Amino acid sequence: MEYKQAKIGKLLIEIIPDRCDFCGCCVGVCPEDAIELKEAEIRIIAENCTNCSKCIWSCPIEVIKFNKEGILV
Amino acid sequence: MKNYYDIIVVGAGPAGSVAARYAARHGVSVLLLEKDRDVGYPVRCGEAVNKSRITEFIDPDEKWICAHINKFRFVAPNDKEVTLQFREEGYILERRIFDYQLAKLASEEGAEVVTRAYVNGLIIDEDCVRGVKALIRGEEIKIKSKIVIAADGVESRVGRWAGLKTHIDFRDMESCVQVTASNINNINPDTCYFYFGENVAPSGYFWIFPKGNHIANIGLGVSGIIGKKKSALKYFNQFMERRYPDAPFLTSIAGGVPCSVTLKKISSNGIIMTGDAARQVNPLTGGGISSGMIGGSIAGDIAGHSIKRNTTDYLSKYPELWHQQVGKKHEIYNRIKNGIYNFTDDKFNKIADSVLKLPDDKRTLRNVFTTALINQPSLLLDVAKVFIY
Ligand SMILES: Cc1cc2nc3c(=O)[nH]c(=O)nc-3n(C[C@H](O)[C@H](O)[C@H](O)COP(=O)(O)OP(=O)(O)OC[C@H]3O[C@@H](n4cnc5c(N)ncnc54)[C@H](O)[C@@H]3O)c2cc1C
Numbered sequence: 005m006e007y008k009q010a011k012i013g014k015l016l017i018e019i020i021p022d023r024c025d026f027c028g029c030c031v032g033v034c035p036e037d038a039i040e041l042k043e044a045e046i047r048i049i050a051e052n053c054t055n056c057s058k059c060i061w062s063c064p065i066e067v068i069k070f071n072k073e074g075i076l077v
Numbered sequence: 078m079k080n081y082y083d084i085i086v087v088g089a090g091p092a093g094s095v096a097a098r099y100a101a102r103h104g105v106s107v108l109l110l111e112k113d114r115d116v117g118y119p120v121r122c123g124e125a126v127n128k129s130r131i132t133e134f135i136d137p138d139e140k141w142i143c144a145h146i147n148k149f150r151f152v153a154p155n156d157k158e159v160t161l162q163f164r165e166e167g168y169i170l171e172r173r174i175f176d177y178q179l180a181k182l183a184s185e186e187g188a189e190v191v192t193r194a195y196v197n198g199l200i201i202d203e204d205c206v207r208g209v210k211a212l213i214r215g216e217e218i219k220i221k222s223k224i225v226i227a228a229d230g231v232e233s234r235v236g237r238w239a240g241l242k243t244h245i246d247f248r249d250m251e252s253c254v255q256v257t258a259s260n261i262n263n264i265n266p267d268t269c270y271f272y273f274g275e276n277v278a279p280s281g282y283f284w285i286f287p288k289g290n291h292i293a294n295i296g297l298g299v300s301g302i303i304g305k306k307k308s309a310l311k312y313f314n315q316f317m318e319r320r321y322p323d324a325p326f327l328t329s330i331a332g333g334v335p336c337s338v339t340l341k342k343i344s345s346n347g348i349i350m351t352g353d354a355a356r357q358v359n360p361l362t363g364g365g366i367s368s369g370m371i372g373g374s375i376a377g378d379i380a381g382h383s384i385k386r387n388t389t390d391y392l393s394k395y396p397e398l399w400h401q402q403v404g405k406k407h408e409i410y411n412r413i414k415n416g417i418y419n420f421t422d423d424k425f426n427k428i429a430d431s432v433l434k435l436p437d438d439k440r441t442l443r444n445v446f447t448t449a450l451i452n453q454p455s456l457l458l459d460v461a462k463v464f465i466y
Pocket residue numbers: 087088089090091092093110111112113117121122123124125126194195196197228229230231232253254255296331332333334351352353354358363364365366367369
C-alpha cells in the first residue's frame with residue numbers, strides 16, 4: 005500500500021461515499037478539478053488534489069473529512 | 078444515436094433543455110445528454126419561480142404547479158414578521174414534471190435526448206472543442222459536434238476541460254440542505270416564508286415554500302465561509318427541532334447554489350456555457366430556474382444560428398447578449414447581496430420594525446431593501462435600478 009501522490013505529497017481529503025448525496029457542491033468549488041461525480045458515485049482524483057479543504061467547507065452535510073494521517077489507497 | 082451532431086448539449090436541467098429546444102428550432106441536429114437516469118430527478122431545488130419569467134418558455138400547466146404564490150413573509154431573528162403582497166404571481170413547481178416537460182419540448186423540436194449518459198471529456202482538436210467523450214450505459218463513446226453547450230449545473234466541469242475557469246469561490250457557494258416535509262399545518266398555501274438571522278442561516282436565508290396539501294419545501298443555504306465553522310446540516314437540524322420536530326420528511330437533499338456574477342468567460346472555441354454552469358443564477362435570491370432558461374434560450378439560439386450560417390465566430394456574440402438581457406442586472410444584485418451579507422440580528426430586527434411602521438400599501442420589496450440599506454447610499458441607487466416597477 006502507498007499514499008497516492010497529491011501535489012503536496014499525500015492525499016489528506018477523504019469523502020465518506022455512503023453518506024454523500026451527490027449534490028456537486030464540492031465539485032463546483034474545487035479549484036483543481038479534483039473531484040469526479042457520476043450519477044451516484046464520487047471520488048477524489050488524488051493526482052489533482054492540493055488538500056486546500058475548500059470542498060470540506062462547502063459540503064452541506066459534512067461528508068468530507070480532513071484526514072491528518074493521509075489516506076492509504 | 079449517431080456519431081455526429083451539429084450541437085451537443087450536456088445536462089438536461091432547465092438551461093440545457095431550453096438550449097436544446099432553441100437550437101433544434103433552426104433545423105440542425107441536436108443531442109441532449111443527461112447523466113442521471115431520469116430528467117428532473119433528483120430535485121435539488123426550492124422550486125419557486127416568478128410566473129412572468131417562465132411563461133415565455135412554457136405554457137402554465139397545473140400538472141407542474143403545486144402552489145400559486147401572492148405573498149412573501151420575512152421573519153426577523155426576533156420572530157417579528159413582515160408580510161408583503163407580491164404584485165405579480167409566483168409558482169411553486171413540481172420540478173420532476175416541469176423539467177421532464179422541458180426536455181419533452183426539446184425532443185418535439187427534434188432534439189435527441191439520452192439519459193444515463195455521463196460526459197467525461199471533450200474532443201479537442203487545434204484548440205477547438207469538436208465533440209464529447211461519454212460513458213453511456215457502460216460504454217465509452219466519442220461523439221463529434223460543431224458546438225458543445227455546457228449546461229452541466231453547479232459542478233461545471235465540462236467548461237474546465239476546454240480551459241475555461243469555472244470553479245466558484247467557496248464563499249460564493251451557498252451550501253443547502255432541504256427537505257420536502259408533510260404535516261406542515263401552520264403556513265398559508267399562497268405565501269413564501271423567509272427567515273433571517275445568525276442562528277438561522279447566516280449569510281443566507283431559511284425558506285419554507287408551500288406545495289399544497291400541507292406539504293412544503295423547507296431548507297436553507299449558507300456560504301462556505303460559514304460552512305467552515307458550522308455546516309448547513311447543523312443549522313437545518315436546529316431550525317427543525319425548534320419549529321417542526323415531528324414533521325415527516327418525504328425527501329431530503331443537499332445542494333449548492335453558485336451566488337455570484339456570471340463567469341468572466343462563458344464561451345470559447347466550439348463551446349458555450351449556460352445555467353448554473355456559467356453561474357447565471359440570481360446571486361441575491363439564489364433563483365436560477367428562470368435565469369438559466371433565459372441563458373439557455375440565448376445559447377441555443379446562437380448555436381443554431383451559427384450552424385446555419387456555417388460559422389462558429391457567431392458564438393462570440395453570446396456573452397454580450399446574455400449580459401444585456403440579464404448579466405448586468407446580476408452584477409447589481411450581487412452588490413446588494415454583498416451589502417446585506419453581514420447584517421447582524423440587531424440590524425434585521427430594526428429593519429423589520431421600520432418596515433412594520435410603514436402603511437400596508439407602502440410595504441413593497443423595494444421599500445424593504447431601501448429601509449435595509451438606508452445607511453449605504455451607494456447601494457440605494459442599485460436598489461432603485463432593479464426595483465423600478
Ligand atoms: C436547495 C436549492 C434550492 C433552490 N431553490 C431555487 C428556487 O426556489 N428557485 C429557483 O429559481 N432556483 C432555485 N435553485 C437553483 C436552481 O435549482 C438551479 O439554478 C437550476 O436548477 C439550474 O438549472 P441548470 O439547468 O443550469 O442546472 P441543473 O438543473 O443542475 O441541471 C444540470 C444537469 O446536468 C447534468 N450533468 C451534470 N454533469 C453532467 C455530465 N458530466 N454529463 C451529463 N450530464 C451532466 C446533471 O445531472 C443535471 O441534470 C435552488 C438550488 C438549490 C440547490
